[in-house]
Amino acid sequence: MRLNRLDLTRYGRFKDAQITLPIPRADASDVTVIYGPNEAGKSTAFTAYLELLFGMKARDHPYDFQFKRSDLLVGAELTIPNRGTMTLQRNSKRNQSLLDQQGRPIEETVLSAALHGLSRDDYIERFSLNDVGLREGGVRIANAQGDLGQLLHAGVSGLTTIATTLEQMTAHADRFHKKGGRGTELKVAKDRLAKINQELRASRLTPERERTLAAAKDDTEKEFEIADKSLEGARLRQNALAAAQTWHDQTDTIGQVDSKLAEFPDGPELPKGAEAAVASLVITISDKSLRASDAKDALEALRKIISDNPEDPLATALRHELRQLDQLTFDNAPLLARATTAASDLDRRIADREALGAKINEAVVALDMAEVPVETLVLTSDEIDDLAKAAQSVVNLERDVIAAAAAATRARDQLDEAPPEPQDLSQLQTAWDKWSAVADITLAKNAVATETAQLATAVAGLPASWADLVAVGLPARETLLDLAGALATASADLGSSEAELETQEIAYELAQANRQTYEATPATIDAIAIAETRRKRDAIWVEHRSTLSAESAIEFEGAMHVDDDAQASFAAGQDARGQLITARREEAAARVLRDKAQERLNRATEKFGELKRQAAASASALGHAPETNPAAFTDRRTTLLQAAAIEAKIKNAQADLDIQSARRSAALQEMKKAANAVGIDCADNDLPSGVQAALTLQNSVRQAWNRWKEAKEVSADLEQEATDATTDKAAAQKTLQSLINTLPLAGRTAGEIIAALPNLRRLSQLHAEQAKLILRIETLENAIAQLDATALRIMAVTDAVNDPKVTSLEVIEQARMRVTAEERATEKRTAAQAEKAKEETARKQAVTAIADARMELAEWFTDQGAEDLEPTQRVAVLSERDSLRDTRKAQDELRTSARVGVNEDLFVEELAKLPDASRAAAVEQLLKDAQQDRDQAFAAHREAVRLYKVAFDADNQSNLTTEQATILEEIRRGVRKTAVARLGVLAAKGALRRLATERRATMLGDVEQAFVAITAPDWSRVDVWSQSEGEKLIGVKPDGSSVSVEDMSTGTMGQLYFALRVAGYRSFARDLGPLPMILDDIMETFDDDRAKAALQLCCDIGRSGQAIIFTHHAHLVDLARDAIPDVNVVDMPG
Amino acid sequence: MRFIVSADTHLGSPIRSVALRNPELGERLKQASFDTFRRIVDMAILEAADALVLAGDIFDSDFPDLKSRAFLITQLTRAGTAGIPTILIRGNHDALLDHTAHGSLGPDIHLLHKGNPTVEIGNVMFHGLSFDKSHLAKSLLPDYPEPVIGRTNVGLMHTSLGGSPGHDPYAPCSEQDLLAYGYDLWCLGHIHMPFERRSGSTLAVMPGIPQPRHYGERSGGSVAAVTVGDGIPQLERRDVGHLRFMEAKLDLTELGDQSEVLCKIDAALKAAQDPLRITAVRLQVTTARHTDDDLQALATELLESIDDVFLDKVKVLPPKNLTDDKVNDLARLMRAEVQEDGFRQACAEMLDDMRNALPPNIRDALPEDEITELLEEAIDEVSLSLHGVDTQ
Incomplete structure (x- = not known):
């Protein structure tokens, strides 16, 4: 099969674009270089080619941004074995998407046969190669360890991982089970099962x-x-x-x-209780006898008490006198109680009074004022305190005056000569402080540099006009998300609308055909039609009756047959009519549905177009190409905003740096002005250090000046204190003088007055005590007089003779004793009389009780022996x-x-x-x-x-049972997978050995030729070594040394892989016929010599079939022109 | 009268699926057979059924545990307390129901056997015969009591009926003979798949296993509610299983990228959700680019966010091969290789070794007669693994 032209009718950004691949001369290599810069659409063209061959992607098509998916259309002119040159097209429909030049569906087998049933993935693997695939393929075939079968397989299929795949399958199988393996999954599972079985056996309650x-x-x-x-x-x-x-x-x-x-x-x-009762009765008799005897004795004693305590006739009068005496008081106490001590107390008080008089005289003498009346020397304690205070104040101030004068003299003597006065550098200091605050602008400079670097990173990949885009304003994120979502929804809606319309169209056409079929059926004749045939028949009958001609008879016969047929059809056509009605109804319904689907499609188309326009506008606003997928919009917007934010930060940082620089300059000028004012004149660069030195020197001068000023102020303060002390002393002397002027102390000094103060205090105290004592003596004398009067009255009551030896107190005491004795006798006499009456009653009761007890006792012992016992x-x-x-x-x-x-x-x-x-x-x-x-x-x-x-x-251990079942299921699954893997590896290895045997004769020469061509002069040939594990491919150097594939450099392995693919292509082309080989910039990283060699290999491919090279490197185009005679170079359409 | 009819509860027999490796699911379903039986009794009580009928294989002979018998008695006593008698027979797994060895089950629990083949409840005569051993090769039907005229006659039988190829017959009996025996209703057990047969006014119902234990029993999960009286017995099926198995078929061959694959698997898994039951899904995927491990990883990740759906297994099927054998060298040569006698001999020996390494009770996981199927799978596996990891 050859690709002559690729039509990008509506696909990606292309519209009615074509890439023509001219047919080479008969003896020329069929190589076409398709050149276009980056983003020219090379990947789009390759995908379009694949979709032409294998159909379009069902959903989320990556190239439906300009044309909706349902409008996508690609085409190609292909030369197909046994069919010749054909122009085919492919649209995005799910079925019948392969069309001929006129847009009519054709069978997929046209292409699938030419492709030998290859899937899209198979085609990509076998008939395309890019730079990455070349490099990675080279690395991966190293895993084949030179195995010829694996390497040839890689060349034929393009699949380079068979070694890895088989290793992985083996490893997978080994992980599950390997003979003698100790940690395999199967072993672990079996160990666990054994443990579970053991536990279950132990827990299971079997019969x-x-x-x-x-x-x-x-x-x-x-x-x-x-x-x-x-x-x-x-x-x-x-x-x-x-x-x-x-x-x-x-x-x-x-x-x-x-x-x-x-x-x-x-x-x-x-009887019950006899013992207790007898004991009780015996006790009763005993107790009562004793009581009667006691009562008799008591009566005798009471009579004697009454006779021993007779009544006293004077007691009443004496009690009266004593009661009056007891009511008299002295010193808040009964007179009588104090009168006993009054006489002796009176003598002692008189003696005390005399002693105080002597002490007063001694004090007066001590004051050296014997001739002065005592009363004039008696002062109150406040007066004495004032006097003491004033005298002490005078004494203290005299001492302060002397001390202050001495201190002032010392300060005056210690004051030095005045040092030089410092300059005023305050303005310079202020200027220095301001300068110091703004001098360092390093941080601001660093900030500008950092943000600038970030901006450079952020804008990488953005168009140069990105700032203008941001300045104009970016669409809102939500708008972009909504747009992307809406576009996806609209796309899906459009697709479904198209599919629905297609369905409804078919349904409508079917309904139409159905209705037409029924309408063509005679049985569907309706009532109006038979009425019409009947009407015609009747009219002809009327006419025939009127004429009765042969013609009218024939005409009537015909009308009658027509009517009969119609009637018969009508009679038999009830079902058919019903079906016709249904068919018409279905047709109408289908038409409505078709129209609705069309309307929906129109709406969806319109909406999708509008959204695409919006997307293009948004893409432009974001600096994207108009066809860019909206999914990328938000990321671009974010990048733009980030860049804008960084740029704004740079501006802010620069402005900040400018401000700080201006401040620094202004502060320097201000400091220079202040320095000049104090005589400092430096260049701008030296000014900060000069100012700093001047400020440091000025500090020490200022400290010396301040110390001298403080000493001078102290001296002046001390002089003032001496003057103030003298003034205070004079005022205190005046106060003292005013206090002693009225006293007989005038003329005494403050010290003498202080010395006299103790005697003055003592004199005042003694004088007060003497006055109190005189008053006491007078009171005592009055009490003794009252006591004597009472004693005389008592003696009158008792007719007693006045005896000078007997004192008034003794008379009164005798009277009080007589009254007391009389009261005690009365008490005893009264109590004895009461007790006597009680005892007489008790004696009578005891005698009666004794008699009763003796009678009861006799009853308890009735009919009992032992009468002789108590x-x-x-x-x-x-x-x-x-x-x-x-x-x-x-x-x-x-x-x-x-x-x-x-x-x-x-x-x-x-x-x-x-x-x-x-x-x-x-x-x-x-x-x-x-x-x-x-x-x-x-x-x-x-x-x-x-x-x-x-x-x-016990628990039924269902968890263990479940685990047991699960493990068994896992083993079932695992063992089957393992078996499949092991069988697969075994079969694959056998197949690869077969492949090596089958292909070595035809492919090995091609491999060597291609390998030597692309690696010359480093390698001279390849060879095959037979080893126990199979045949092994090696490379041979010009010096005859051999190198295993796994020992080749990465670059050489890549070249070997390319050589294998070239050989594989040739093999396929030889066996099955060529298919176009797509090479996408595979020489991107080659130097010119290698690139030229690779191009020559492409030339070899072109000799076996068709090589199509995509590149965006202009120099590769030139190299291709040099390396490949008659190479076709075409540009990507604009 | 209305009965709840069940059979093949296999108390103690666990769920067999790797899905139960999930700890949460394992915990929830470890008692599934018991929980389901409890649910059956709940249903009988809630619906005030007139009787509970159990047509054998209440226990599982692989899990003989008298605790299961104690559980059964507890549950049936609960039903009896609610006024619902139970009529049951022994199946081939029910050694624990041997009344001579273990005694009576209790009041209101009627075990029918040769010595006591009939019990009358209400106006219904229940007839049944029990397995006396684990295998009975001859039909029990001739030994069933004659129908009682004027009464509703209900038969309980544990039978493989006509049987199926490759399986031993258990008390075999033809459907025609059964339906012609004169009973109004036959409550059957043994075949875990539910079905019903009618002939005239006679109904034969196989309620199926109430809790499917593995994918092969996915048609089960229910019990039968049968109403008898005047006219033909009426049948309703009620779901009782806690877990159901289901298959979801996916074709990924047309899908482009990984996100589309994820979407498709996600949709299939979500479609399997059932608000009332846990679902274990077996994905049968047609793909040329994904291995079962890849797909299992994807599905497992998706199931993290789908409640009550778990993965039983992923089975990958290769798409219909349109490629010329001449083009696909590796497949062609592998097929040629596997036809070699020496190769097959080597494979058979390797499989023998693997089989012998397995626990004896699952050596059927690698059937000796499936070597051809295994080799086909192996060729597909190589192709899938190769394409799954190597695309430019």
Whole structure:
């Protein structure tokens, strides 16, 4: 097959474009170089060629940006074996897309036969080659390790990965299973399965396991029942032994009780409570007898008390006087209480008064003022304090004046000569500070440089006018996204609309044909038509009746037949008419649907066109070619915005740098002006260092000047303090003088006054104490007088004679004692009289109670013996007798009750063995043994029951079962895949050996020729070595040395691969006929010599078939013209 | 009266799919057979059915565990408490139902067997015979009781009916004989695929396996609700399975890039979603460019965002080959190679080795009589692998 012309009718950016590949002369190589710069559409043309051969892509077509997918159309003129030259076209329809020159569908087999059934991928693999494929293919065939079969396969098929593929399949299979492999997936899975099986066996409650567990349960239950019975027997024996022992012991005891009872008196048993009642009665008689005796003694004593405490007739008058005396007070206390000490106190106070007078005189003498009246020297404490304060102030200020004068003198003496006064450099300092703040502009410069570099990166790939695009304004992102989405939707809608219209058109045509078919059927005649035939027949009949001619008869006969046929058709045509109606209805419906589909298509077309226009406009706005896919718009917009943002940053950074530079310059000028003003004159470059040195020197001068100024100010302050102290001293002296002018202290100095102050304070204190004491003495004397008057009145009451030896206090005390004695006698007498009445009553009651108790006692002992005993002894004996009787009865009941519920045989058996001291221990041991056996049996049974229950309650391990099933499924899948892989590798290796055998004769020469041609003079030939693993291709150098393929350089392997492909092409062309070989800039990286050699290989391809070389390198075109005689060079259409 | 009819529950038998390697799915479905049976009892109670009919293979002889029997008794007792009796027979997997070995199942649970072939509930006579051993080669039909005139007669039978090639017959019985026996309704078990047959007023229903365990049982997943009374028995099918298996066929040969492939697989997987059940999908893909591992990786990634759909398996089919044998040298020569006796012998030995390395119970994964199919797959696999990774 040969491609003579490629028609890009509506495809990508092409419209009605053609690429003509001239047919070479008969003896010339068929090579066409198609030249076009980048973006000229070479890839588009190649894709168009492939789509012509194999059909268009169904959805999301990459070249439907100018023409909608449904409008895409490519064509070609092809020379096809056995068919000649044909012009074919291909549209984008799903079916019948291959058309002839007139646009009529033709069978795909026209092309598929010419292509030998190759798929699109097969064609690309075998009949196209680009620079990348060449290089990568070269690298990949190294994996073949020179295997001839694999290399020839690569040359024939274009597939270079068979070695890798077979290795991967083998590795995949080995991973799953390899003999002796320890970590294979199968081994791991089997190990896991074994573990799962083990766990499942352990957990599964199979019937056998259940039977085992149930048997264990039953066995242990029986053993437990036996042990339980043994224990019960042991318990019965122990009970029998206990009962026998009780019987035995109690029988002995009862015999002893009977012996004792024989010694006690007869008589009925005492009533209940007799003992307590008798004891109570005996106590009552005793208590009451004692009470009667006590009452008699008490009455005697009370009578004596009454007679010993008679009444006093003067007591009332004395009590009156004493009460009046007690109401008198002295010093807030009863007079009498203080009067006892008043006499002695009065003497002491008088002595104190005299002593104070002496001390006052001593103080006056100490003040050296004996002739001055004491009262004039007595001052209040405030007056003394003021005086002390004023005198002390004068003394302090005199001391301050002296100290201040000395300090001022010292400061004056220490003050040095004044140092030189510093210059005013404040303006220069300010200027320096401003300069320092703006001097460094490095950061701003760096920012400009950084942003500039980023901009260069960002605008790479953008058109030069990108800034203008941004300035004009970019479409909104949402608009672009909406547009892209809308365009995709519209494209899809358009496609579906076209398909729908196509469908509806066909449906409409079918409906039309259907309707026409029914209409052509006589049976579909309708009622109007038969009415018309009937009307015609009747009219002709009327006419025939009127004429009755042969002609009219014939005419009537004809009309009658027509009518009969119509009637018959109508009668038989009910279904047909219904079908016709349906067909018409369906046709109308189909027409409506067709029209709607057409409208939808129109709308979709219009919308798609509008969106494409919008897309083109947006593309222009973004600096894209108009046909650019909108999917790229948002990225371009983002890039543009990023570039614009960076440019804006550069502008800002530059403006910032300019501002900082201007500020720096202004600050320098200002600093220069300030420096000149203080006599500094430097060049601009030296100015900052000069100013900095001047400012540093001026600092030390200023510090010395400030220190001298501070010392001078201190000296002046001290002078002022001395003057102020003198003034204050004078004021204090004046104050002191005003205080002593009215006192007999005038003329004394401040120090003398301070010395007199203690005596003045003492004098004032003593004078106050003396005044208090005089007042006290007068009060005491008044109290003693009142006491004496009272004593005289008491003596008058008692007719006592006044005795000077007896003091008033003694008289009063005697009277108070007499009154007190009289009151105590009255109290005793009254109490004794009351007690006497009570005792008389108690004595009468005791006598009565004794008589009653004796009668009751006699009743308790009715019919009882032992009358000779005291009641308490008698009742004790009788009670002991009754107690023995009760004991005997209880023991009898005890031995009888001990036998209740006891096995009689065992009882008799055990009783017969008594007395036996070891019998109880022996029986106890029997019981313990039985208990232990029973406990063990119980535990065993409980464990068996538990195990049985646990087996039912255990988890059913469904997770393990599931995992087991999953692993088995994985193994199933894995083993099949592994088997397939191993069989595939085995079959492929065999096939490759066959390929080597089959093709070596025909291809090897071609390979060698092509390899030597492209590598000359480095390589002279190729050779094949037979090895155990198969035949191996090697390269031979001119010096005869051989090199394995895997040891060749990358470049050489690429060239070998090209040679293999050339040989493969020739082989295919020889066997099946040529197909066009597309070579896309494969010499891009070759130097001119290699490129020329490669072009010569293309020339060889052209001699076997057709070589089509796409390139965008003009020099390759020239090389091709040199290397390939009569080469065709065509330009890509504009 | 209305019955819920089920069979072949195979309690304890796990789901067999690599999809359960997914831990979440494995956890959800590890008790699938029990959960489904619980759902059947729930359905009977909820719908106030008059009886629950189980036509054998309640258990699975590969998973003999009396805990499953305890589970069964618990569930059927629950139904009995709700007033729903159960009538059941033993199938070839039901050794755990042996009443002589394990005793009665309890009140309201009627196990029909040779010694007790009939029970009357309401106005319906239930007749059934149980398997006494794991395999019965002769028909049980002649031993079934005669229909009782004037009553509705319902038969329970576990049978392979006419059988299928390559499978042993189990209590074989022809459909015609069954339908002509005089019963009104036959409730059948053993064949896991649901079907129904009618003849006159007689209905024979095979409810199918209620919870399919693997892809081969994908037609199951339901029970039958049958109403009997005057006239022909009425049948409804109710889905009860927690998991269903389904096949999705895809043709990727016309698709261009990876995104289109993804879209197509995604659409197929989403179409498999069922709001009521988990779905395990087997993708059968026609492609010349993708291996099953590639497609499995793509599908697994897509399923991350599709709820309740899991991948059972990917099976790749090569597209119909239009290429001349003369053109495709490798395929042609591989086919020639695999015809060689020596080659086949070597393959058979290799497969034997692999088979012997497998656990005994799955050695059928590499059937001896499938060597031709395996070799065809192998040739396709080489071609797919080669094209899948090498395109310019």
